[in-house]
Amino acid sequence: MVLSLVAITILALALGYGEKFKKKTVTIGSGSKSAMFYPVASSLCEIFNKYNQDKKFSCKAELSKGAEYNLEAVENGEFDIGIVQATLQYDAYKGLGRFAGKPHKNLRTLFNIHDEYLTIIAKKNSNISSFTDLRKKRVNVGNPGSGSKILFSQMIEKLGWQMGDFEEVYEESGSNINKVLCVPGKADAAIYMVGHPNESFAKMINDCDVKLINLTDDEIELFVGLSPKEFSKSFIPENTYEKSHEKISTISSKTILTASAKLDKKFVQNFTKIISEHKDELVKMQPSLSIINISSENDPDLAPLHEGIQNGAK
Secondary structure, three states, rough: OHHHHHHHHHHHHHHHHHOOOOEEEEEEOOOOOOOHHHHHHHHHHHHHHHHOOOOOOOEEEOOOOOHHHHHHHHHHHOOOOOHHHHHHHHHHHHOOOHHHHOOOOOEEEEEEEEEEEEEEEOOOOOOOOOOHHHOOOOOOOOOOOOOHHHHHHHHHOOOOOOOOOOEEEOOOHHHHOOHOOOOOOOOEEEEEEEOOOOHHHHHHHHOOOEEEEOHHHHHHHHHOOOOOOOOOEEEEOOOOOEEEEOOOEEEEEEEEEEOOOOOOOEEEEEHHHHHOOOOOHHHHHHHHHHOOOOOOOOOOOOOOOOHHHHHOOO
């Protein structure tokens, strides 16, 4: 009897020890494999895993359907962290816009990661030279649930248009735009919110007869008006791509890391510390991440900072 009790005690202690030191894989919801979110998430995890000394945690990038999916997945616990546009995160947290009546109070902010640019890419023979030229054309507007499609819907509503005003609408993700733009008889143009330089856009510009399109000054003013705190006049720099030498006028917005309020604060402190200390190495992997600036000051236009940052993560 005594031996049985000893055996049970040892087993319980062993199980407790194993549970205590069980590794937790922290997931970052991203997007499709060749679009911007996935390589960004992969680079963040690569840097963290390389320098992390706390072996209780590891980091893994997860493919997803895009920003809206990431918000839902962080809220319900499927992902620990998600990459999203700042405007969508704020609406989700407050229960506004497409999240009306369903505030996502589990969302917390980590930090800005890069800017995304409203990017129009069109066939050179399509007679498209501005956003308003897209009307009555065949256009790829982004995959369902992506920040790109949500923004496109807001933009055409601002112009008084409807989806029926286009000859045909495609819903390919950023990594699959070439399937409808680089073949005859399908899309004349595509519009996507994306960071630059971008692998998928580089390939289309190099391999297909396409070009990047400027927004006019009036279009920029109109679309910045959708959310003046989040959108601003911007440019895709000249020579970003080998066959795109001109500076492209457009608008840009912030993209951020959103975490679950339940995410371990010690992980957050360690994660943000590693990203800060090895930012230069990270930027060599993903140049668009040069704007990363981890701050303990709360932005009123975002969900609250995660407790791990509020407690002094730098």
